[in-house]
Amino acid sequence: MNTRLAVLTAPLLLIAALSSTHVFAHGDDDEPAKPNCPKGQVWDTHSKKCVLQTSSLVPDADRTDYAYRLAKDGRYEEALALLDTLKQPDTAKALNYRGYATRKLGRTDEGIGYYLQSVKLDPQYAQVREYLGEAYVIKGRIDLAQEQLQYIKSICGSTCEEYQDLAEAINDSSKT
Numbered sequence: 075m076n077t078r079l080a081v082l083t084a085p086l087l088l089i090a091a092l093s094s095t096h097v098f099a100h101g102d103d104d105e106p107a108k109p110n111c112p113k114g115q116v117w118d119t120h121s122k123k124c125v126l127q128t129s130s131l132v133p134d135a136d137r138t139d140y141a142y143r144l145a146k147d148g149r150y151e152e153a154l155a156l157l158d159t160l161k162q163p164d165t166a167k168a169l170n171y172r173g174y175a176t177r178k179l180g181r182t183d184e185g186i187g188y189y190l191q192s193v194k195l196d197p198q199y200a201q202v203r204e205y206l207g208e209a210y211v212i213k214g215r216i217d218l219a220q221e222q223l224q225y226i227k228s229i230c231g232s233t234c235e236e237y238q239d240l241a242e243a244i245n246d247s248s249k250t
Contacts, residue, residue, distance in 0.1 A: 113152055116140045127156055134160045134168075142171045150175040166196035174205055182212050200229045204236035211247045219244050 111117055111124035117140045118125045118132050125132060137156055145153035153175040160168055169192035177185030189206040192199060207222030223244065226237045 145175040150179045166192045170202040200236040204240045207240040211243045
């Protein structure tokens, strides 16, 4: 009887074991796929696919977010070209991302100009203050970077990513 029970339960145990392994192996499936569209296309969150960036159906929010992704991937010129297609280009986010892309292209003063426009629109936007501070570090204006660090601290404290990243950039600049 024990042998018969073992023969019957062994396949069930194997199936259970394989199923749980499958769940752990594919536990990341809940995360959305990170889009990487070809040049001239943009990720459309509504249709969940890459579409031509000339499509009028893609909202500015998707264009802005995708431009930032392009910039973070080092595709700065493409990011700027995509930001040029915005119907409303003068939002705090769009100006921040434009500043980021231009700064990364080595046009730091131009980037600072965009960051300052973004700050005027949203003084509580911690990320733009981080990037503005990093631009000031590049320019050797640690005093102005420290000022941005204090603004960030008042917005989200000293444990938020923006504060930590700018503090690190300021600290690294003193080592050189």
